Amino acid sequence: QTWDELMALTQQIxxxxxxxxCIGLESGAAxxxxxxDWTEETLLRTQPPEVYDAWVAGELPFSSPEVKGAIETWSEIWLNDDYVYGGRDSIVTTFIGDSPVGMFDDPPKCWMHRQANWITGFFPEGLTEGxxxxxxxxxxKDPAYGNPWxxxxxxxxxxxxxxxxRAAMEYLTTPESVSGFLEQGGAMAAQQTATPEMYGQETERKIGALLxxxxxxxxxxSDLMPGEVGAGSFWKGMTxxxxxxxxxxxxxxxxxxxxPK
Known part of the structure; x- marks a missing residue:
């Protein structure tokens, strides 16, 4: 329920x-x-959303205490070899799609992995959610900032x-336009009129309730920043x-x- 509990569980393990x-960073040119993503998640949990917006707009530098502090927060996990399978050295060389697979080894090599819901497509076949x-x-991390997504x-x-x-664009505003994606799993509807019954996988139905x-x-x-930053120096710098x-x-x-100046 809290960041402190997550860290306590990490230490207990x-x-x-x-x-x-299990963490992997390798994704070819990306x-x-x-x-x-971890930086964005932790910034939203340690600062008001207005700080996040200023950072995206280039008004708050990466070297600010707020952004640096967010990175230092996730570094408590990433840079501790007792917490990450393979240690720090393995993170950069482990392909993203392979990184969660260690959870399903016998015995497991790790117990937790943070990623978006599409990651289940990289899980071994035949597994059942739940x-x-x-x-x-x-x-x-801080109750003052609620439950950010x-x-x-x-x-x-x-x-x-x-x-x-125009008709095609209007159709894309309906949940029916994405019904195939919702049935297959790995995606969530942006349309507010989408119903839980439209999701074919229990994972997405549960995520919908959490939303x-x-x-x-x-x-x-990083997707909103100028390309040379969000898909360039930010990626390289974190690596x-x-x-x-x-x-x-x-x-x-x-x-x-x-x-860009």
């Missing part, structure tokens, strides 16, 4: 001789984005204002930091310097 977490695996909401999604844009194009308790929604920050190739202050300054 370590005390029992196991590693709590290596590093998992760390950007039996071989389950999930919980990434817990808040970090989301990402796909967008559609109309380039030709013709009746048939109703959200106090704040924010879109993925350099986690691998130990550069210290955090150096990385944050380099990201700030890369922001």
């Amino acid at each position: 370590a005390d029992d001789g196991d590693t709590a977490w 290596t590093g984005w998992v760390a950007t 039996k071989e695996y389950d999930f919980f909401y990434f817990p808040p 970090l989301v990402a999604g796909d967008e559609a844009a109309m380039f030709n204002d013709r009746p048939e194009v 109703e308790e959200a106090t704040t929604f924010r879109f993925d920050a 350099d930091y986690v691998s130990g190739a550069a210290d955090l202050d150096t990385v944050l300054k380099e990201i700030d310097d890369s922001w």
